[in-house]
Amino acid sequence: MARLMSGFPPTPELQVALANWRKHPYSQWSFRNVRQIIPTAPIRPSASPKPLVEDLHSIDGTSFEGIDGKETTVRDARLASFTDGMLVLRGGRIVSEWYNNGLDPVTPHICFSVSKSILGTLAGVLTEREIIDPDALVIDYLPEVKGSAYETAKLRHLLDMTVGTSYREEFNNPSLDLLRYRSATGWDPQQPGMPEADLRKFLPTVPLGSDPHGAKVNYVTPNTDTLGWLFERACGRPYAQLLSEFLWAPMGAEVEGSMTVDPFGMTRPGGGISATLRDLARFGEMMRRRGLANGQQVVPGWWIDDIRRNGSVEAWMHGCMTDAFPIAQYRSKWYNLGAPGGAAFCGVGIHGQWIYIDERAETVIARFSSQPDPMDLPIDHMWLRGYDAIARRLSS
Structure with a gap:
């Protein structure tokens, strides 16, 4: 890894x-280093960030069940799971901060689908300001989606991933729709024989399925990108600018983040955000405190209450994600783990990106990783046990 991109130019195997x-x-x-691979838009930080206070404790020896069923520790699990960085807050103070693989406190790292949870939080701000209505039809804002699965869907269906569509997101067996989508985002080279596309051309082609909207959780990343486009239309400003204005700057972010953009400059809210580990933890701490950050109410508390208390258990149980979390609810792009009213909720991204929030233990854990597989359930389940063990240790 240390030799990647070394040399002028790098040799082909290091490129x-x-x-x-x-x-x-x-x-x-x-x-x-996403900004060196894909075009991006900036997410401006605060002009007067509030530094995080350190109250360091060693959690390295905290033990829990590992991937193989044997006992492991935080120290060993980090190394065994391709972790690039991990930060733990207790009561808003840094109790543990660890970096690997060239990452450091001021370098942003892509958080993949944790980006969705950030959008779900921004939705609360826009709803409070009466800029959007979660119960309205998507087509009321975006007439371009006529003829797609979104024509008859409400914003709430997109927020909760309950759009009835035949689109499937299987990383190891990608469908033609998924290949077209990846090309439209600018994340993959143009496929031979496929027409050049961008997100605003692709999203109105997401097909309607046989299930009614609201019946079950069907994890479809284009739902989130469509909402990002809708937010831009409703506000008349680019999505990355909205994030800065309504979330990143007021919560006190320290370092400029970024979002990948497609060939025509549309950002990818479904997975394209890069941020520092500290700013991601700040965001998680704001969620733990019901929207309070940097001395102000950034996100309405009632919206976070709705995230925590609502979401259909039945839709989850009929959906596609029960292998990851057997019992959960998905609300406004956040996972509520276990039975309704449980202590923990989280945002999760492929390749091992996490925000884990345990309200009762006053603990927030942010983790970046470069796991080889997009989905690695043994590693994810190990870390769920690990996060719980850390929270219990800190609250004991």
Whole structure:
């Protein structure tokens, strides 16, 4: 990994490019250098950030069940799971901060689908300001989606991933729709024989399925990109600017983040955000505190209450994600784990990106990784046990 992109120019086997940036080991370099691979838009930080206070404790020896069923520790699990960085807050103070693979406190790292949870939070701000209505039809804002699955869907269906569509997101067996989508985002090289596309051309082609809207959770990343486009239309400003204005700057972010953009400059809210580990933890801490950050109410508390208390258990149980979390609810792009009213909720991205929030333990855990596989359930389940063990240790 240390030799990737070394030399002037790098030799072919050390070159990280659009064709290999999400493949291991190239991802150990590219996930913290996305701006050198794909065009991006900036997410401006606060002009007067509030530094995080350190109250360091050693959690390295905290033990829990590992991947193989044997006992492991935080120290060993980090190394065994391709972790690039991990930060733990207790009561808003840094109790543990660890970096690997060239990452450091001021270098952004892509958070993939944790980007969705950020959008779901921004939705609360826009709803409070009466800029959007979650119960309205998508087509009321975006007439371009006529003829697609979104024509008859409400914003709430997109927020909760309950759009009835035949689109499927299987990373190991990609459908033609998924290949077209990846090309439209600008994340993959143009496929031979496929027409050149961009997100605003692709999203109105997402097909309607046989299930009614609201019946079950069907994880479809284009839902989130469509909402990002809708937010731009409703506000008359680019999505990255909205994030800065309504979330990143007021919560006190320290370092400029970024979002990938397609060939025509549309950002990818479904997975394209890069941020520092500290700013991601700040965001998680704001969620833990019901929207309070940097001395102000950034996100309405009632919206976060809705995230925590609502979401259909039945839709989850009929959906496609029960292998990951057997019992959960999905609300406004956040996962509520276990039975309704449980202590923990989280945002999760492929290749091992996490925000884990345990309200009762006053604990927030942010983690970046370059796991080789997009979905690695043994690692994810190990870390769920690990996060719980850390929270219990800190609250004991």
